[in-house]
Amino acid sequence: MLKLPTLDDVAHAAGVSTATVSRCLNAPDMVRAPTRERVLRAVAELGYTPHFGGRALASNRTNTIGVVIPTMESAIFARGLQALQEALSDSGVTLLIATSHYDPAREAAQIRALLGRGVDGLILIGNARPPETYALLDAHGIPFVLMWSHQADCPRPSVGFDNRAAARAMAEKVLDMGHSRVAMIAGVTAWNDRAQGRVEGVRAALQARGLSLEPPLLIEAPYLLDDSTKATHALLALSPRPTAIICGNDVQAAGALRAAREAGLSAPKDLSVVGFDDIELAIAVDPPLTTVHVPHRRMGDDAARMLLTLIAGHKPPGNIVFETEIIMRGSLGPPPT
Amino acid sequence: MLKLPTLDDVAHAAGVSTATVSRCLNAPDMVRAPTRERVLRAVAELGYTPHFGGRALASNRTNTIGVVIPTMESAIFARGLQALQEALSDSGVTLLIATSHYDPAREAAQIRALLGRGVDGLILIGNARPPETYALLDAHGIPFVLMWSHQADCPRPSVGFDNRAAARAMAEKVLDMGHSRVAMIAGVTAWNDRAQGRVEGVRAALQARGLSLEPPLLIEAPYLLDDSTKATHALLALSPRPTAIICGNDVQAAGALRAAREAGLSAPKDLSVVGFDDIELAIAVDPPLTTVHVPHRRMGDDAARMLLTLIAGHKPPGNIVFETEIIMRGSLGPPPT
DNA sequence: TTGTACGCGTTATCAG
DNA sequence: CTGATAACGCGTACAA
Numbered sequence: 001m002l003k004l005p006t007l008d009d010v011a012h013a014a015g016v017s018t019a020t021v022s023r024c025l026n027a028p029d030m031v032r033a034p035t036r037e038r039v040l041r042a043v044a045e046l047g048y049t050p051h052f053g054g055r056a057l058a059s060n061r062t063n064t065i066g067v068v069i070p071t072m073e074s075a076i077f078a079r080g081l082q083a084l085q086e087a088l089s090d091s092g093v094t095l096l097i098a099t100s101h102y103d104p105a106r107e108a109a110q111i112r113a114l115l116g117r118g119v120d121g122l123i124l125i126g127n128a129r130p131p132e133t134y135a136l137l138d139a140h141g142i143p144f145v146l147m148w149s150h151q152a153d154c155p156r157p158s159v160g161f162d163n164r165a166a167a168r169a170m171a172e173k174v175l176d177m178g179h180s181r182v183a184m185i186a187g188v189t190a191w192n193d194r195a196q197g198r199v200e201g202v203r204a205a206l207q208a209r210g211l212s213l214e215p216p217l218l219i220e221a222p223y224l225l226d227d228s229t230k231a232t233h234a235l236l237a238l239s240p241r242p243t244a245i246i247c248g249n250d251v252q253a254a255g256a257l258r259a260a261r262e263a264g265l266s267a268p269k270d271l272s273v274v275g276f277d278d279i280e281l282a283i284a285v286d287p288p289l290t291t292v293h294v295p296h297r298r299m300g301d302d303a304a305r306m307l308l309t310l311i312a313g314h315k316p317p318g319n320i321v322f323e324t325e326i327i328m329r330g331s332l333g334p335p336p337t
Numbered sequence: 338m339l340k341l342p343t344l345d346d347v348a349h350a351a352g353v354s355t356a357t358v359s360r361c362l363n364a365p366d367m368v369r370a371p372t373r374e375r376v377l378r379a380v381a382e383l384g385y386t387p388h389f390g391g392r393a394l395a396s397n398r399t400n401t402i403g404v405v406i407p408t409m410e411s412a413i414f415a416r417g418l419q420a421l422q423e424a425l426s427d428s429g430v431t432l433l434i435a436t437s438h439y440d441p442a443r444e445a446a447q448i449r450a451l452l453g454r455g456v457d458g459l460i461l462i463g464n465a466r467p468p469e470t471y472a473l474l475d476a477h478g479i480p481f482v483l484m485w486s487h488q489a490d491c492p493r494p495s496v497g498f499d500n501r502a503a504a505r506a507m508a509e510k511v512l513d514m515g516h517s518r519v520a521m522i523a524g525v526t527a528w529n530d531r532a533q534g535r536v537e538g539v540r541a542a543l544q545a546r547g548l549s550l551e552p553p554l555l556i557e558a559p560y561l562l563d564d565s566t567k568a569t570h571a572l573l574a575l576s577p578r579p580t581a582i583i584c585g586n587d588v589q590a591a592g593a594l595r596a597a598r599e600a601g602l603s604a605p606k607d608l609s610v611v612g613f614d615d616i617e618l619a620i621a622v623d624p625p626l627t628t629v630h631v632p633h634r635r636m637g638d639d640a641a642r643m644l645l646t647l648i649a650g651h652k653p654p655g656n657i658v659f660e661t662e663i664i665m666r667g668s669l670g671p672p673p674t
Numbered sequence: 675t676t677g678t679a680c681g682c683g684t685t686a687t688c689a690g
Numbered sequence: 691c692t693g694a695t696a697a698c699g700c701g702t703a704c705a706a
Contacts, residue, residue: 054683056390
């Protein structure tokens, strides 16, 4: 293991003090051009990279921000993450990724771990979490931004959209198609305001037309293909069976389509299925999914930008709310006659 | 911004020296039980977390390992990453994730960034990279493990499988079905030994039966749905057109199925399609994909374990090679008569 | 078994 | 514009 060159080595090689070298790297304008040139040459020659720990210790900043997402396995958060990462690396900031498996206790533990690593800020998904977690955040005084949600009554800085309204709009689309026996496969709603909002939105739309959304027509299932397939089979065993299934996300919708096939039903002729999120999977399945388009990239971009603003000590620029859009593809059609 | 509690604060609260507190955390056995208990209580009460930078500086270790994957957007690496992360966090190690977009220059830059952050080890995907990158690694003396590949002539520690052999076996399966006009949509092979190996394997199988694999029957495309759909349309325009398409991964296979549908062909009756990797997508599409199963989780597990061994200074335990397995599902059938 | 004291690499505050 | 020098929080010889 080679010993890495230190500030001192560079200073020695360039014939200046460590302070000057440090300045060349952090505030080049404060150094005369010829000196700076000499120093930078020495830096290049030695292949010097500042030691992260030393820097963190001395400056109390890490140029690192942490994000805790529920999971990496489903592709839901991948694109947003990538956007986050790109936006941040433009500012020389590194992204530290942790996962909570949709478990608030794990999320709190991950936040603690991230804080221990001295992250300058945090990005979290959604706003439903125990008060202790918010207490931890507030006590620490760390800047953070919530993604994927927008609720008017949540005073935290956030970049997201109204899951409830989007789901309601989708349900209305389904009803407008003429469906009157509508079921929903929802994500697990415990500590998940996105899943909750989507259920509420669908329920509101149904109730406005005199329909209700209760078990057995409402099933909660993890955001996984197999669980959704199983749930769909249960729904299809009902009599009369539903003519449309609204799913909590695209993965679940893909699972529903699969169950329909297994049951010998063809979508959308015998059964309509709609999803949510508009991930790549939506156009891979047959029929392609009618779904709610979510602006993954722009959410990531804007969340990064907002967090950097907060870290810089500026005022929270007000929450950002995106509009969603229903993408009509083949999986939604009129009910069978 | 609250000031975080330091070792000194804990020491003060527990009425001991900082050295004792440090020992309680790093080598509990060296401290008498009653003392330790008192200290740990203080730790808990103050919510103390060791300062990452300080620790890194003093111990020259970060308990962090870095991984550079090509991309997060396709789900290919997600499961392996999750496994890595879980295996590592059991050992109190944090995973730093960076992406290269399949670009060797970007990979080198990310490695440099990771080294600057003082990672204790690295995980890299595949073994095809410029000699300068290996030179960088060797000069630094950092332990690293390669994943997803196994080539007998590569002397680096690795945990993977033989992409060439797996692809060859798959191609033979296709040929055994009776296909004689076989095309391939490969991943971009530049600096990607997995993609290269898969092409070579398929080509070898075809050549053994007197067939060849050259353009226009061989097309390279990014591992994305749309590109593969486009490539498939080009293949379907050939005359005579291929009766089977072997794809570089499952995403491409899903794209091929989509193109077939668009062209009014039904799989596997009119066209057989096979994939590689066995990600969740494989069972979401219709027909479900016949594909090569890759042991994502075990690869992640073992790579983590091997790297930790290397970091601990033990001998490289020899490369780990996994067997792959062809999973027969619906997308491969006999050629149309 | 516990405490003292130094050094890790960097930034930031002062003088000059 | 540049150079000394004092922190920053922790691990670890060494001493007690």
